[in-house]
Amino acid sequence: MEKIEDKNQQQEEEQVVNPWEVSAKEGGKIDYDKLIDKFGCQRLDQSFVDRVQRLTSRPPHVFLRRGVFFAHRDFNDILDAYERGEKFYLYTGRGPSSEALHLGHLIPFMFTKYLQDAFKVPLVIQLTDDEKCMWKNLSVEESQRLARENAKDIIACGFDISKTFIFSDFDYVGGAFYKNMVKVAKCVTYNKVVGIFGFTGEDHIGKVSFPPVQAVPSFPSSFPHLFSGKDNLRCLIPCAIDQDPYFRMTRDVAPRIGYHKPALIESLFFPALQGETGKMSASDPNSAIYVTDSAKDIKLKVNKHAFTGGQESIEKHRQYGANLEVDIPIKYLNFFLEDDAELEHIKKEYGAGRMLTGEVKKRLTEVLTELVERHRRARAAVTDVMVDAFMAVRPLPNMFD
Secondary structure: OOOOOOHHHHHHOOEEEEOOEEEEHHHOOOOHHHHHHHHOOEEOOHHHHHHHHHHHOOOOOHHHHOOOEEEEEOHHHHHHHHHOOOOEEEEEEEOOOOOOOEHHHHHHHHHHHHHHHHHOOOEEEEEOHHHHHHHOOOOHHHHHHHHHHHHHHHHOOOOOHHHEEEEEHHHHOOHHHHHHHHHHHHHOOHHHHHHHHOOOOOOOHHHHHOHHHHHHHHOHHHOHHHHOOOOOOEEEEEEEHHHHHHHHHHHHHHHHHOOOOOEEEEEOOOOEOOEOOEOOOOOOHHHOOEOOOOHHHHHHHHHHHOOOOOOOOHHHHHHHOOOOOOOHHHHHHHHHOOOHHHHHHHHHHHHOOOOOHHHHHHHHHHHHHHHHHHHHHHHHOOOHHHHHHHHOOOOOOOOOO
């Protein structure tokens, strides 16, 4: 039985982490060790990084080797099966609530692209336009429009169309997918869903009924055009750890309806520019770097809003150095500066006070500007015809090649 906590216990703790809210208490930062213990997942240690490198014959992704993806559920089972010659498929998703993605939204897609390429496996990407319609009070039509816009950003990450199916819930839910939703719904009591997600009497029934929608892409029979006759196929879900409650529920149900429990590989949150009390938020434009930001926007946001661990004067900084534990520019470089040697050099010099905050922010601005401009060029090349092609219900005959 998966570890399932109730809302009251969640409120008593120092931090709130669920699919709709991420915050640390009183200006602190997210305690990931406590989160692992609360959720009942496992830490991803160096042995997994080494094993992935050995099995794929390619260098581990920067997010893997630096612990951005830091926790898992049954990732060892996926690797065991892969080593025996058994394939699996990937499942990730996006709730389309804004026109443009910020860098925090890109992280699971950048990592999933690496996994798809490294393991040569198919991928399904769910756009939960129905969820955002219910939670964000968007119209059905606006939710669908945002889903297509977000699909362009996702496609721009470079996914292989011969191995990738993108679907929106409004368009795809029905048939075999809906049958699995009903099977899941019958296994989860109202008390249990309230305990997992904290729903109250003020929440409309659409919210209570949504969790099976996000659960069933974990089961291959939800996609008969892709996986007909492959009901034993395993699923690996790369996601941020705030999505864990959905899949604790899913893993509890899966064996009862004849499927493998989905495996998860879970990431840290990409912190807001103002500090580590939560994650980047699309509702606060100054907390986030967007893929639509200009070079001027990025420079202004980094210089004006990025919380630093530098000292209040140059003299004190030279004497004491920077506090790297709270420094957001260093944390962002840990995500996006590919060169390990350069990152270690910056940390050493900045921590010793020989490098100033302005120099670190300048390097970060360069790294983020290059990333955003590369993404913007890729997105500009994505047409509506390409979106239709990725979202077409079709077989993927070479998906395991």
